[in-house]
Amino acid sequence: MTVTVQLFAGFRELLDGRETIPVELPTSACVADLLQQLREQHPCCRPLLDRSRVAVNQEFAESSARIDAHSEIALIPPVSGG
Amino acid sequence: MVTLTPHPIDFTAVTESVRSPHCGAVCLFLGTVRDRTGEDVTVFLDYETYAPMAEKQLTAIEAEARSRWPIGELAIVHRIGRLAVGEISVAVAVSSPHRTDAFAACRFAIDATKEMVPIWKKDIPPDGASTWVHPGSP
Numbered sequence: 314m315t316v317t318v319q320l321f322a323g324f325r326e327l328l329d330g331r332e333t334i335p336v337e338l339p340t341s342a343c344v345a346d347l348l349q350q351l352r353e354q355h356p357c358c359r360p361l362l363d364r365s366r367v368a369v370n371q372e373f374a375e376s377s378a379r380i381d382a383h384s385e386i387a388l389i390p391p392v393s394g395g
Numbered sequence: 396m397v398t399l400t401p402h403p404i405d406f407t408a409v410t411e412s413v414r415s416p417h418c419g420a421v422c423l424f425l426g427t428v429r430d431r432t433g434e435d436v437t438v439f440l441d442y443e444t445y446a447p448m449a450e451k452q453l454t455a456i457e458a459e460a461r462s463r464w465p466i467g468e469l470a471i472v473h474r475i476g477r478l479a480v481g482e483i484s485v486a487v488a489v490s491s492p493h494r495t496d497a498f499a500a501c502r503f504a505i506d507a508t509k510e511m512v513p514i515w516k517k518d519i520p521p522d523g524a525s526t527w528v529h530p531g532s533p
Binding site: 319321322323326361364368371372387389390391392393394395 | 426442443444445447448449451473484485505508509510511512513514515516517527528529530531
């Protein structure tokens with residue numbers, strides 16, 4: 314399955330201003346699988362990925378959380394609001 | 396009430412929105428754009444957000460605060476977009492019957508906002524070499 318990952322802030326800057334990227338994953342993948350795939354596809358993102366969280370359907374997700382083709386997925390680098 | 400807005404924050408209106416005859420204490424926190432961080436000079440901050448998730452997280456912070464302290468009203472307003480030095484980036488206002496709870500709930504709400512809400516700022520220095528602020532950067 315192909316999932317769409319939303320990018321913000323430092324990730325968007327690292328990936329040429331793109332707002333989303335497609336990631337190919339096996340069905341019944343989890344958040345850890347997504348992160349591994351991203352590390353392979355986009356080595357430039359590895360340092361920031363190591364410090365980031367993943368949101369699935371607008372909630373912070375554990376690495377074991379399941380992802381399906383309809384999941385709303387976003388990379389959440391360390392936040393700096395306020 | 397939680398709000399993300401591209402417009403300047405009217406902190407008087409935010410404060411009035413939480414006042415209540417049942418509450419003898421109102422606590423207001425404002426975050427404003429600072430001109431220096433150590434040696435580094437800031438001209439603007441550009442704030443970006445993942446809006447639907449940020450609104451959910453802010454709503455959850457309000458609910459958590461209400462479960463922990465006797466709150467009359469609570470407002471969190473965060474500005475998004477380009478802000479100049481001195482402008483208000485965030486306002487948190489809380490009313491409660493007594494000041495101890497108003498201070499504690501206000502402190503909790505701003506601390507949780509800075510930790511749990513997907514909002515990011517980009518620091519724009521005078522030479523234009525901007526950088527995203529991702530705390531904990533190696």
